[in-house]
Amino acid sequence: MTQVVRQTTRDLRRHNRAALLSSLYLRGPVSRLELVAESGLSAATVTNVVSELIADGVVAEAGSVESDGGRPRTLLAVRPDFGHVVGVDVGETHVEVGLFDCALGTLGTVRHPLVGTRLDPGEVAGLVRTGIAEVLEGGEPGKVFGVGIGVPGAVRDGGVVHAPTLGWRGVAFGDLVHPHIDAPLHLDNRARTLGQAETWRGAGRGAERAIVA
Incomplete structure (x- = not known):
């Protein structure tokens, strides 16, 4: 029916x-x-x-x-000053965190290096949390509308990450980060997030299709 x-x-x-x-x-x-x-x-x-x-x-x-x-x-x-969003790029060699206004103007960035090939998820999550705290220092955390994290792997089941290049299999990365931030959290593959950013505000803006290499 x-x-x-x-x-x-x-x-x-x-x-x-x-x-x-x-x-x-x-x-x-x-x-x-x-x-x-x-x-x-x-x-x-x-x-x-x-x-x-x-x-x-x-x-x-x-x-x-x-x-x-x-x-x-x-x-x-x-209005750019209506609020903020936080973007996090987790790569094989670094964690980079940026604070942006509502027009995606950059307000601040921090970058922490990663060493090794099999990275401990808890340590990486700690660097993400530290980076978020650093870019928000002196700001207004209550005005952060969301945190987006791009990771080099597949994201399934609400934040479970499979990232062979990091040595991760079925890591509940969202659960390691979200309880420590006071904003909605979204995780996705970093190549997809890069492509989305380019089609929204970058070189692919206005195009029906775009290829990101």
Whole structure:
């Protein structure tokens, strides 16, 4: 029997908000007209959601561009200072941690070397935690929206890592890190995270397909 999933008004509002924030984050600065065309939402809905985002301090006006007749179009963008995210690159030779604003501007980085070929997961997790604490020192940890970690291996079952180059098989790396940080944690293969970053904000931005070597 097919189960009917009913959406509440709150669900719909959350969906609309997430859709517009995604467009603003990945493509901004953009105008309200462009948001209407990209999201498929009505002009009234876009106007209402954007007004809420501006009132909440998430989005701000970012200049204007000439339109094809009529008034110039106001551009909108996510405010860089609204919050922070942390990115962690676990490689075969190093652990690098970066603190970024909401526009992915770099606010600080630290790098710790790794020695050896069979690395102890607990020691690597300790370096990750130390690096996160270092980049957040003097900042506002409560404004960190999430921590992303790229590892040189396959990630399964919510943070279990299989990384032959590190000598790891079935290591619950997420469990070694997450209890010590006050933010959502996401683990993935580091090649995939690099490719995602390039398509979001780097050389592959705007492309339907990209190859990362």
